[in-house]
Amino acid sequence: MQQRFQVKGGDFINAGKASSTVKSMLKQLNVPANLIKRIVVALYETEVNVAAHAYEGEILVKIESELITIQVADKGPGIEDIELAMKEGFSTASKEVREMGFGAGMGLANIRKNSDTFTIESDPGKGTTVEIINKLSF
Amino acid sequence: MNEGREHTIFHHALKVVPELCIGCTHCMKACPTQAIRVRNGLAKIFEERCVDCGECYKACPVSAIIVEQDDFNEIFRFGARVALVPSVLIGQFPSQITTEEIFGSLKKLGFTHIFEIDSVVEQVQQGYNRFRENYSGPAPMISTFCPAIVRLIQVRFPSLVNHLIRVKPPSDIAALHFKEALIREGFAEGTIGLFYVTPCAAKIASIKSPVGEDDSAVNGVINMEYLYNKMLQLILNRDVENDEGETGNLTSKGILWSLTRGESKHQPGRCLAVDGISNVTQFLERLEDAEETNINFLELRACDESCAGGVLISGNRFLTVERLNGRAKNLPDTPQDSTKNAGAKFDPDVHGLKPIAARSMMVLDKDRTIALEKMNKIEDLLKVLPGIDCAACGSPTCRSLAEDIVLQRASITSCVFMQELYLRKGKITLDEADRINAEIWGEGRDQRSQGK
Numbered sequence: 099m100q101q102r103f104q105v106k107g108g109d110f111i112n113a114g115k116a117s118s119t120v121k122s123m124l125k126q127l128n129v130p131a132n133l134i135k136r137i138v139v140a141l142y143e144t145e146v147n148v149a150a151h152a153y154e155g156e157i158l159v160k161i162e163s164e165l166i167t168i169q170v171a172d173k174g175p176g177i178e179d180i181e182l183a184m185k186e187g188f189s190t191a192s193k194e195v196r197e198m199g200f201g202a203g204m205g206l207a208n209i210r211k212n213s214d215t216f217t218i219e220s221d222p223g224k225g226t227t228v229e230i231i232n233k234l235s236f
Numbered sequence: 237m238n239e240g241r242e243h244t245i246f247h248h249a250l251k252v253v254p255e256l257c258i259g260c261t262h263c264m265k266a267c268p269t270q271a272i273r274v275r276n277g278l279a280k281i282f283e284e285r286c287v288d289c290g291e292c293y294k295a296c297p298v299s300a301i302i303v304e305q306d307d308f309n310e311i312f313r314f315g316a317r318v319a320l321v322p323s324v325l326i327g328q329f330p331s332q333i334t335t336e337e338i339f340g341s342l343k344k345l346g347f348t349h350i351f352e353i354d355s356v357v358e359q360v361q362q363g364y365n366r367f368r369e370n371y372s373g374p375a376p377m378i379s380t381f382c383p384a385i386v387r388l389i390q391v392r393f394p395s396l397v398n399h400l401i402r403v404k405p406p407s408d409i410a411a412l413h414f415k416e417a418l419i420r421e422g423f424a425e426g427t428i429g430l431f432y433v434t435p436c437a438a439k440i441a442s443i444k445s446p447v448g449e450d451d452s453a454v455n456g457v458i459n460m461e462y463l464y465n466k467m468l469q470l471i472l473n474r475d476v477e478n479d480e481g482e483t484g485n486l487t488s489k490g491i492l493w494s495l496t497r498g499e500s501k502h503q504p505g506r507c508l509a510v511d512g513i514s515n516v517t518q519f520l521e522r523l524e525d526a527e528e529t530n531i532n533f534l535e536l537r538a539c540d541e542s543c544a545g546g547v548l549i550s551g552n553r554f555l556t557v558e559r560l561n562g563r564a565k566n567l568p569d570t571p572q573d574s575t576k577n578a579g580a581k582f583d584p585d586v587h588g589l590k591p592i593a594a595r596s597m598m599v600l601d602k603d604r605t606i607a608l609e610k611m612n613k614i615e616d617l618l619k620v621l622p623g624i625d626c627a628a629c630g631s632p633t634c635r636s637l638a639e640d641i642v643l644q645r646a647s648i649t650s651c652v653f654m655q656e657l658y659l660r661k662g663k664i665t666l667d668e669a670d671r672i673n674a675e676i677w678g679e680g681r682d683q684r685s686q687g688k
Contacts, residue, residue: 099612117525125598127607131395135524142525163604234604 113149117142140212176222249440256300263292274630277678287387288438290547306456314429327556340476353410354490362582363403384438384538394594402589411453435546448589494543505532630676
């Protein structure tokens with residue numbers, strides 16, 4: 099089972115569509131609720147990241163009987179220093195944005211926390227790819 | 237969903253009357269859990285999906301969906317005939333009619349004791365406080381006040397059952413409390429009949445098959461619509477003696493508790509109240525997707541304007557709210573010491589709920605590999621189905637038809653568009669098409685020009 103989703107840069111309203119769709123699918127597959135929650139949180143944060151930082155992105159979700167693989171590839175500025183970006187609290191958001199409750203610097207850290215296997219690669223100036231692989235049973 | 241494989245029996249208050257049902261699609265399209273299909277020209281309710289919200293009852297154009305209730309004469313089997321009265325019953329009457337007259341009319345109808353259930357909200361509040369102090373689960377805590385919402389979460393949002401506050405609603409605590417009080421007064425337990433005057437169908441279902449408790453203390457349920465007509469007639473004929481009721485300690489907090497924000501405005505932290513089952517569904521989807529951990533308390537009610545909009549209330553819900561707000565102004569803010577149930581305390585062993593189990597209706601198959609195959613088939617079917625959700629196949633949407641096909645509850649030729657295509661290609665005959673249509677819409681449906 100494969101599904102593709104497009105995310106546009108700046109479109110926060112539709113960021114969350116992929117995670118919502120994937121959530122209903124995982125419910126139909128009888129995946130335990132707490133495993134669904136991890137996947138949905140990781141995917142949602144990824145969608146929001148694309149909307150916040152990239153020009154556009156594509157999400158490919160592949161569901162097998164025991165595994166879900168989520169690949170996200172975006173066209174955007176990329177990340178100069180991935181290790182720094184992964185740190186909890188690191189954020190490129192301005193003070194104003196943070197005061198509005200966004201850009202707390204938890205996004206990537208949160209995605210990694212909710213993934214069983216997390217891979218990130220970035221080509222500064224071109225874009226970022228993220229792969230999340232999670233188990234569907236304990 | 238595994239129809240027929242589920243052994244648990246759920247009691248539902250909503251039933252279809254075959255003689256009245258015209259087999260239209262109104263109820264099926266209104267159902268928030270897609271629990272209805274049309275088969276043989278009649279609406280059919282899937283028991284394990286139904287949450288008793290009553291949306292179908294409201295949508296039916298020919299009153300073919302009824303709410304099951306106990307026969308009123310049942311009350312006369314008991315010596316002490318207790319009416320458990322929710323505030324919204326009082327809110328049906330204009331402010332010129334006093335509560336004493338309202339309660340007097342209930343006495344005249346045969347009840348011996350009138351108890352206001354919302355007089356126990358302080359005990360419910362104590363239960364909430366206690367639950368909050370010991371709660372280590374995910375935020376927000378979700379109120380268990382509305383029985384339709386508890387069931388909605390069980391079947392449609394199984395991941396959220398741990399958010400539910402395990403405190404019985406006022407009606408149940410009131411029943412337990414007043415039963416004890418009557419026993420103390422010398423009544424034998426078997427002679428006490430507790431009858432809840434209900435504004436909603438879900439409450440009937442929750443009394444007949446309770447969630448999170450073994451048995452309900454309530455003996456019977458009386459439909460509010462039925463009672464209101466009889467009460468009003470007595471009051472208008474000036475045929476009642478004033479009666480003060482048994483509790484006398486309804487507070488301004490209590491009388492408004494069952495209305496929207498009735499609970500949430502008294503809880504600490506960030507609280508949110510959502511009414512209307514489609515609004516609630518939308519919010520719960522959101523809660524499942526992104527973590528809304530900044531909210532402490534969620535009050536969710538299935539009906540628009542909460543219990544004032546209950547399906548068994550015929551009066552205008554906005555007027556009911558306005559009248560209750562008016563009456564609240566003349567009530568004390570805190571319970572008075574002189575009243576009968578002053579000092580009653582919340583007892584977690586008696587007034588608490590057991591853990592509430594999820595029973596997801598979404599699962600395609602318990603075997604993951606088979607479920608995945610079915611899901612692939614559904615996606616393939618969605619590519620050929622017209623996607624207009626016309627419901628002429630007897631399922632509410634194209635997606636639900638695709639699900640019904642893979643779960644072997646319907647066939648692709650149930651779809652009128654696909655049937656046309658199959659006919660043209662010679663894959664089915666006209667007779668076969670007639671038979672398929674009759675299975676959904678009943679015999680001879682295509683030959684009549686008017687309803688039954």
